[in-house]
Amino acid sequence: MRRMSRRWIATVLAVLGTAALPASAAGKDAEPAFAAIACPASASPQIDCYEARDANGAWLMVAMPRTWNRRLIVHAHGGPRLGAPKAGDSAEDLERFAVMVRSGYAWIGTTYRRGGYGVRMAAADVDVSRRVFWSRWGRPERTLLHGQSWGGNVAVKAAELYALDIDGQPNYDGILTTNGLLFGGTQGYGFRADLRAVYQYYCRNHPATGDVQYPVWQGLPADARMTRDELRKRVDACTGVELPAARRSPAQAANLRDILAVTGVVEKQLVAHLAWGTFHFQDMVQKRLGGRNPFDNAKTAYRGSHDDAALNAEVERFRADPAAVAALAYDADLSGLIVLPTVTVHARHDPTVSYEAEAAYKATVEAAGRGHLLLQALTDESDHSRLRDTTYTSALRVLEQWLDTGTRPAPDAFRDTCAHVSRRRDDCRFLAP
Numbered sequence: 001m002r003r004m005s006r007r008w009i010a011t012v013l014a015v016l017g018t019a020a021l022p023a024s025a026a027g028k029d030a031e032p033a034f035a036a037i038a039c040p041a042s043a044s045p046q047i048d049c050y051e052a053r054d055a056n057g058a059w060l061m062v063a064m065p066r067t068w069n070r071r072l073i074v075h076a077h078g079g080p081r082l083g084a085p086k087a088g089d090s091a092e093d094l095e096r097f098a099v100m101v102r103s104g105y106a107w108i109g110t111t112y113r114r115g116g117y118g119v120r121m122a123a124a125d126v127d128v129s130r131r132v133f134w135s136r137w138g139r140p141e142r143t144l145l146h147g148q149s150w151g152g153n154v155a156v157k158a159a160e161l162y163a164l165d166i167d168g169q170p171n172y173d174g175i176l177t178t179n180g181l182l183f184g185g186t187q188g189y190g191f192r193a194d195l196r197a198v199y200q201y202y203c204r205n206h207p208a209t210g211d212v213q214y215p216v217w218q219g220l221p222a223d224a225r226m227t228r229d230e231l232r233k234r235v236d237a238c239t240g241v242e243l244p245a246a247r248r249s250p251a252q253a254a255n256l257r258d259i260l261a262v263t264g265v266v267e268k269q270l271v272a273h274l275a276w277g278t279f280h281f282q283d284m285v286q287k288r289l290g291g292r293n294p295f296d297n298a299k300t301a302y303r304g305s306h307d308d309a310a311l312n313a314e315v316e317r318f319r320a321d322p323a324a325v326a327a328l329a330y331d332a333d334l335s336g337l338i339v340l341p342t343v344t345v346h347a348r349h350d351p352t353v354s355y356e357a358e359a360a361y362k363a364t365v366e367a368a369g370r371g372h373l374l375l376q377a378l379t380d381e382s383d384h385s386r387l388r389d390t391t392y393t394s395a396l397r398v399l400e401q402w403l404d405t406g407t408r409p410a411p412d413a414f415r416d417t418c419a420h421v422s423r424r425r426d427d428c429r430f431l432a433p
Contacts, residue, residue, distance in 0.1 A: 031135050032060065037088075039063060040095040044102050049094070051087060054132060056113040058125045061090035062106070062133065069104035070141040073097075074130045074172070076122065076158065077109060078149030078181075078385070082283055085111035097146070099389040100396065106140065108133045116283040119185060119332035122151075123158035130162075130171065142173045142403065144396070149353060149384065152180015153188070156334055156342075156361075163339050174399045175342040178392065179384055181353050182344065182361035185332025186294065186325055188353075189284075192277035193217050193295035193318075195263045198302060199274060201315045202255045203238035206231070206274070217295045217318050219281025231278055232271050241270050254306070261304035262311070269351045285324075288331075292324035334361065336368030341408070343399045344376045345391060348431060352384035375402070377414040379429040390427040394418040 032052035039049040043063060050062045077093045090109040094101070101107050110129040112122045130143065147155025159175045181188050196216035200206060207213055214221050235241055239256035240248030248256070260266070265273050285291060298319045305311050342365075346355045358376050365374045375398070379391055394417045398409050401417075411433030418428035 032132060034062065034136065040091050040098060042095050042098040047101050054110070054128055056125060056128065057085070058113045058128070059085050059087050059089060059111040060108060060129050060132060061094060062108045063094055063101045064106050064137070065101055065104050067104060068106055071104070072106045072108065072133060072140040072143045073100050074126060074133070074143060074145050075107060075109040076126045076145070076147035076151035076154040078151040080112070080115065080117050080122070080150055080280070082115045082279060084115055085113070096386050097392065099392055103393060103396070106133070106137070117280065117288050119154055119157050120161070122154040123161055126154060126158045127162040127171070143171065144174050144176060144399065145172045146176045146178070147180060148178045150181050152177035152182055153184065153332060153334070156180070156182065157332065159340060159342070160335055160337055170340065172340060174340055174403050175338070176395055176399055177344045178387055178395070179346055179350050179353055180344060180357065182334065182357040184334045185328045187360065190295055191263065192273055192281070194297055194300060194302070195265060195273055196277045197297055197316045198262050198311070199259055201311060202259055203234070205234045205238055206278070208234070215293070215318055216316055217281065217293045218285050219278050219283070222282070222286040222291070224282070226278065228275050228279070231275055235271050235274060239270070241267060258305040262302050266351050272352070289324045289327055292321040293318060294320055294324040294328045296320035334364055336364035336366070336370055338365060338370045338373050340373065341399065341402045342374050343395055343402070344374070345387070345395045346378055347381035347383060347387060348378045349380070349382035350384045351382065372408060375408060375411070377411070378431045380431055381429050388427060388429060390418055390422045391429065393421050394428070394430070397421065
């Protein structure tokens, strides 16, 4: 039998962290001491908020309506955030989804035990937050798991790992993702590696001539200390992206046109996507994958520029390391083996996570034979981090209807439900199935 190398084991454990252990071994669920805190301004005065730190170091925030509907939403936040977690970090999440609490749901969010990438780690911390809530406030009549953006990946992974207890009884009743990164880890970030390569071909300033040279798939060298503002200035110098179009030089306009045309990134999101491909790649590659490369453009044919032949001949090429791909897949790819009713909603014009993630996840679930447990919807919205309040409320009602009746709702249930949630026609943005 072939023995695994120490380096291979270190790579796997690096991406997993303590989440490589069973949840019960990753930290005792000693009940943290919750302290009352001020709720975000968007919350109703009839809501009380609390905060505590769990045994693994994650900060938990709870919002409890004084008129509670005996339902709980366990939230998985997006990002991932790269800084160390601290008290108050979940306030922005609660602010974004306060409509759920105003609708009567209790809500708990976790910062996760550390910053940086790690889907299994985050999934374990999400389930710890559920157990802590149950211990402190009692088991609700219904527990729903919600994730947005990268948190969608986390929530679905948590559902795969923790949906049922050791006796096969449900820990959760239903799953909701909104604008979720449902491609999984190995398919979700390659376009940003392509962006780094294409950007560097045109701009030659990330890394710049005077910098320590490194392959762009690294994001940054392990000890590099670039700031987002420094990155923004480099991008603007090359493309004029922060200037009105009329003030860009011909070279800047040409660079920007080709970069956007080849990568499909929209102008307003160029700096944001490059920042992800810089700072998050640095975290993922250097801290979680042992410096190994999970990205591959060796055979990618780039198209859409004014000279595709020159671009493809000279762009930086790189091949994925199988060990890095395997570790990332184990941590963040999805099996589709869902056991609970799952609703996913995505903005058709999401500039950060393409709505094509929905089709990718549907294919994964159907390949696993679980298509009957998945219901998907698209909306005519263009924001990534926050959808309309009516979108969240309608999606929750559709999921609740499914759980109440045991029958999967029809695809047009979202539009019909939204019409009852709000009488304003422009509030309901669900597209026809």
